[in-house]
Amino acid sequence: MSLFRPEIDRIAGYTPGEQPQDSGWTKLNTNENPYPPSPRVVEALTAAAQGKLNLYPDPLGTKFRKAAANATGFDPDWILPGNGSDEILTILTRSFAGPTDQIAYPYPSYILYETLADLQGARHERLLLEPDWSFDFDKVGPQIERSKLVFVPNPNSPSGNRWTWDDLIALTPPKGMLVLDEAYGDFCDAPHRGELLNSTVGKQVVITRTFSKSYSLAGIRFGFAIAHPDIIAGLRKMKDSYNCDSLALAAATAAIEDQEWMRQNTDRIRATRTRLTAALTELGYHVVPSQTNFVWATHPGKAHKAQYEALKSRKILVRYMSFPDVDWATDRRLDGLRITIGTDAEIDTFLSALREIV
Amino acid sequence: MSLFRPEIDRIAGYTPGEQPQDSGWTKLNTNENPYPPSPRVVEALTAAAQGKLNLYPDPLGTKFRKAAANATGFDPDWILPGNGSDEILTILTRSFAGPTDQIAYPYPSYILYETLADLQGARHERLLLEPDWSFDFDKVGPQIERSKLVFVPNPNSPSGNRWTWDDLIALTPPKGMLVLDEAYGDFCDAPHRGELLNSTVGKQVVITRTFSKSYSLAGIRFGFAIAHPDIIAGLRKMKDSYNCDSLALAAATAAIEDQEWMRQNTDRIRATRTRLTAALTELGYHVVPSQTNFVWATHPGKAHKAQYEALKSRKILVRYMSFPDVDWATDRRLDGLRITIGTDAEIDTFLSALREIV
Numbered sequence: 001m002s003l004f005r006p007e008i009d010r011i012a013g014y015t016p017g018e019q020p021q022d023s024g025w026t027k028l029n030t031n032e033n034p035y036p037p038s039p040r041v042v043e044a045l046t047a048a049a050q051g052k053l054n055l056y057p058d059p060l061g062t063k064f065r066k067a068a069a070n071a072t073g074f075d076p077d078w079i080l081p082g083n084g085s086d087e088i089l090t091i092l093t094r095s096f097a098g099p100t101d102q103i104a105y106p107y108p109s110y111i112l113y114e115t116l117a118d119l120q121g122a123r124h125e126r127l128l129l130e131p132d133w134s135f136d137f138d139k140v141g142p143q144i145e146r147s148k149l150v151f152v153p154n155p156n157s158p159s160g161n162r163w164t165w166d167d168l169i170a171l172t173p174p175k176g177m178l179v180l181d182e183a184y185g186d187f188c189d190a191p192h193r194g195e196l197l198n199s200t201v202g203k204q205v206v207i208t209r210t211f212s213k214s215y216s217l218a219g220i221r222f223g224f225a226i227a228h229p230d231i232i233a234g235l236r237k238m239k240d241s242y243n244c245d246s247l248a249l250a251a252a253t254a255a256i257e258d259q260e261w262m263r264q265n266t267d268r269i270r271a272t273r274t275r276l277t278a279a280l281t282e283l284g285y286h287v288v289p290s291q292t293n294f295v296w297a298t299h300p301g302k303a304h305k306a307q308y309e310a311l312k313s314r315k316i317l318v319r320y321m322s323f324p325d326v327d328w329a330t331d332r333r334l335d336g337l338r339i340t341i342g343t344d345a346e347i348d349t350f351l352s353a354l355r356e357i358v
Numbered sequence: 359m360s361l362f363r364p365e366i367d368r369i370a371g372y373t374p375g376e377q378p379q380d381s382g383w384t385k386l387n388t389n390e391n392p393y394p395p396s397p398r399v400v401e402a403l404t405a406a407a408q409g410k411l412n413l414y415p416d417p418l419g420t421k422f423r424k425a426a427a428n429a430t431g432f433d434p435d436w437i438l439p440g441n442g443s444d445e446i447l448t449i450l451t452r453s454f455a456g457p458t459d460q461i462a463y464p465y466p467s468y469i470l471y472e473t474l475a476d477l478q479g480a481r482h483e484r485l486l487l488e489p490d491w492s493f494d495f496d497k498v499g500p501q502i503e504r505s506k507l508v509f510v511p512n513p514n515s516p517s518g519n520r521w522t523w524d525d526l527i528a529l530t531p532p533k534g535m536l537v538l539d540e541a542y543g544d545f546c547d548a549p550h551r552g553e554l555l556n557s558t559v560g561k562q563v564v565i566t567r568t569f570s571k572s573y574s575l576a577g578i579r580f581g582f583a584i585a586h587p588d589i590i591a592g593l594r595k596m597k598d599s600y601n602c603d604s605l606a607l608a609a610a611t612a613a614i615e616d617q618e619w620m621r622q623n624t625d626r627i628r629a630t631r632t633r634l635t636a637a638l639t640e641l642g643y644h645v646v647p648s649q650t651n652f653v654w655a656t657h658p659g660k661a662h663k664a665q666y667e668a669l670k671s672r673k674i675l676v677r678y679m680s681f682p683d684v685d686w687a688t689d690r691r692l693d694g695l696r697i698t699i700g701t702d703a704e705i706d707t708f709l710s711a712l713r714e715i716v
Contacts, residue, residue: 041411045403055385218415221441
């Protein structure tokens with residue numbers, strides 16, 4: 001007899017993308033940045049490794065919050081550091097959604113939101129996107145209205161598209177919170193600046209950011225939330241006292257202080273994205289114009305899974321994704337390949353292999 | 359109008375011990391280890407800082423689990439790594455206690471268990487300890503019987519005492535889980551070896567361990583759970599995919615491989631503990647015989663708060679603790695000083711100051 005909560009027994013749990021521990025892979029499956037982090041990060045970590053690791057870290061991450069304030073233009077009391085933006089999303093779920101509350105999120109989108117709702121034992125609904133990845137607000141409006149918490153990744157995954165200001169206002173539940181997951185925000189042609197926090201719905205908005213993508217620091221697990229200080233103060237109650245370790249705090253502080261390094265890498269990735277999009281289009285793929293560090297590619301032949309496997313047998317990993325219950329897709333199932341923008345050399349390796357396969 | 363869950367608005371949140379960010383303090387308030395971590399940890403971190411931080415860490419912490427298996431004698435599939443044992447305690451709370459389930463824990467004890475129950479919106483009860491820090495099982499038996507989850511720190515904080523095997527069996531709820539928080543287990547004269555996991559109640563037991571105390575690594579946030587593989591598999595669904603970062607994993611692996619370094623430091627701390635206990639007793643304090651890296655000291659004069667403040671004005675921090683609703687204490691309030699075992703020099707500084715104060 002299991003003693004777990006029945007909600008937990010019922011679900012399979014979230015499966016992250018494959019992380020092979022051996023070498024030799026061209027890894028284009030989990031949207032990591034192919035470029036290394038700022039040299040200042042390595043310096044900061046090397047110094048921190050010599051520091052007083054026997055002492056607890058600053059529970060409030062004061063130095064990081066000051067650096068983040070400089071970078072974002074929001075005061076330090078608008079900033080909550082977390083052990084990856086995944087932890088921030090968990091804290092938000094637990095803070096706002098009790099068992100009778102509803103959580104909503106676009107679909108197809110980041111599957112973790114549904115897992116978080118399941119783990120919390122909260123009710124949840126998918127906001128079904130249209131074939132062009134837009135919202136039909138006549139359809140989703142009533143769903144948003146009855147939600148306590150709406151998660152929206154902007155830009156979206158796997159599609160890579162970005163919704164407009166008006167969309168985001170309409171996605172804010174009248175009696176709830178909008179979480180704007182900007183994991184990929186730095187890859188937009190015109191990056192966000194948190195403007196929604198100063199809008200009429202500002203006190204109902206939390207923006208989340210991560211260091212895993214644009215700052216090339218998936219290995220250190222660091223993200224943060226930006227929101228009105230009243231919201232941040234409430235979220236602090238939910239977090240573990242020392243949720244961020246000394247090393248991650250030192251690395252993230254150094255990284256956010258080196259905006260130029262980050263911009264240089266996101267610029268390179270955007271250039272490669274343009275090239276990859278053109279090459280895939282030439283090979284007969286439909287590619288959604290991407291504002292992220294990946295592209296969503298579908299082929300009319302629909303042999304996506306076989307393509308994924310043929311690539312894998314060549315030690316090239318992309319993400320095969322399959323979304324059931326999509327009304328407008330053939331057999332009600334949308335599938336395709338989500339391909340991370342690697343270095344130019346990695347993308348060449350991928351394209352050569354793909355040309356043999358398709 | 360707040361949009362937080364009412365449970366969250368109602369509570370104040372957990373307040374960790376003071377962590378002054380300036381220098382010059384004799385810090386005996388949060389049970390940190392005064393000695394540095396193994397030099398192998400610094401080496402491992404320096405190497406990891408040069409590694410591929412742009413990639414996600416191993417979500418399963420495979421290398422660490424193998425090292426922990428060597429150190430504990432339990433197979434790797436009995437081990438769940440976490441971002442501090444605080445995160446493990448959160449995962450356990452969420453996995454086993456729904457809103458109608460009850461959580462119980464000794465009192466006076468580690469206050470975090472109550473905070474975790476509040477944050478989860480679960481019911482909770484205190485198991486009131488006797489003046490000698492024992493359980494009266496006639497009293498607490500029915501409370502344990504109706505609990506889904508019982509947290510027991512062994513040894514206990516703030517008292518530093520350790521309960522027996524028979525106590526632990528009796529504390530296991532017949533239809534629930536016992537979480538044995540062994541944060542201070544390495545400081546016992548005869549450290550635990552996880553024997554309870556092989557007992558008749560083994561599948562209802564989860565043991566938690568931390569690197570913050572005996573391994574001198576409060577700064578890296580690392581802990582782990584030991585439990586039957588069926589339990590570990592369920593808990594894995596609840597954790598964030600990448601809950602432990604590359605650097606913390608590298609540091610914890612190096613630390614647990616250097617058992618000799620850890621033992622050498624815990625031996626020194628135990629020797630200082632004997633000396634501190636004798637000195638406090640001589641100054642008129644009652645000191646509970648401690649199996650941890652701190653002592654709980656109470657003075658018949660009961661001017662504990664004034665003593666804490668006089669020490670603080672000399673830049674010496676100890677933990678003043680005050681527990682209301684303790685039937686057997688004067689004015690139903692138990693208070694006292696919890697003093698971390700520092701280096702011999704730190705303890706001398708503390709004792710000199712205390713002699714001026716008392």
